[in-house]
Amino acid sequence: MSKKKGEKKEKAGRKKAPGGAHDLAPALAGAARSMRTVHSRNLLEAGLYSGQDGVILELAEGEALTPGELAHRLGVKAPTMTRTIGRMEAQGFVQRKPDGGDGRQVKVHLTPLGLHSLEKINLATAATNSKALEDFSDKEIRTLLKLLKALNRNLIGEAQSEDEEEVVTD
Structure with a gap:
């Protein structure tokens, strides 16, 4: 079956766009x-392991926290936080x-x-950001941040509804 010249061009013009x-x-x-x-890698050069920065940043807000509170705020499991x-501490x-107030509890x-x-x-964070955003214009950085925040809002809604489904019991 032969195709007309016009049909060939039209089909070629409908190529799948990269980056769907x-x-x-x-x-x-x-x-x-x-x-x-x-x-x-940047944190390690500063003498810190990955994840420790989050703990320090949370505690730097000024309030001592329980290991459970830290785990919840950082989105990790309690045993992981205890090891961290x-x-x-070492x-x-x-x-x-x-x-x-409660001798059974410890605060970090x-x-x-x-x-x-x-x-x-x-x-370390500035060095990481600088490397990641190398060759980006200020406008591109603002757009990227705006899009990532919107994407995160969409996904947080999905994650929260999944969490609610898990809580439901018969």
Whole structure:
């Protein structure tokens, strides 16, 4: 079966555009993985392990928190947080102290070394951001942030509805 010249051109013009919506999840996951890898390397150069920056930043808000509160705020499981706190305590970044109001609870406090590490975290974060946004214009950065925030809002709604479904019992 032969095709007319006009039909061939029309079909060629309908080529699938690169970068369709089906490419979003793998592209975003790859970018997030690369960002975490570079950020982890920058933190390690500052004497910190990945994840410790989040603990320090939460505690730097000024309030001592229980390990459970930290785990919840950072979106990790309690045993993971307990191991992280143990490592950070051994490094001198945090200290566990009994809660004055409830002796059964402990609260995690920043030490002076932990507080001093804020500058290192900020430098590591700035280096990571600088590398990630290399060759981006200010307008592109604003657009990227706007789109990522919108994407996150969409996904948070989905994640919350899934959490609500899990809570329902018969």
